[in-house]
Amino acid sequence: MQWSDEGIILSVKAHGETAAIAEIFTRAHGRHLGMVHGGRSRKLRPVLQMGNHVDATWKARLAEQLGHVVVDLRKGYAAQSMDDPLALAGLSSLCALARLLPERDPHPSLFEIALFVLGYLDEPEVWPALMVRWELALLDELGFGLDLSACAATGSNDNLIYVSPKSGRAVSESAGEDYKDRLLALPLFLSKARQGTTPTLADVIAGLELTGHFLETRVLLPRGEAMPSARVRFKDLMGRRAAAAA
16 A cells, blocks of 8 residues: 655654654644654654654555655754744644544644644744634544534624633623633634634633643543643743733
């Protein structure tokens, strides 16, 4: 069996003396693993860096085997982010969370959004909000999408400023007034009725708290896992940036 696809490097592990096992999020073949001959060589180590955009050709005698993969670099996002701690944390967080996807299950739309986020890593005023949207898309792809289109209590789409931590549905200001201490904040830039709103740092952090809650309660805790350290660091760095700007 053989296929060729584009992908994003999610992780790399040493295998033997010279080889490596690469985990790649591909457009048409999902999260896929393969052995890279010479993957620890001076030539391939810069290519096999987390977050890099690559072309991959995978081969195996049987579909269920690990197989071998040959990779060629398209875009070195890892090197581009190396001098920016926040961008590096965001890139690492995206790759860590993408590993929650089922192996070999295609998610082409999520892959496209991931590439879109990576393409803006050199624009710090843009990409953090895109990361929040990517995490929302990840929840949707995993079967735990949020309904932010209308109020869970009234059915209206006016002044939606909360989200129920249990149902994942939006709640209007009036309907949630008596329960606001138990509701999550819905940043304006995520409200379907207010698309185009420019997000502030506080909005992005609120968005990360929103997606983080559902990633933990609906995806990670049922698996007995904790939030990836890269995601924790990304949110922490965003909080520091907001505090510095205040």
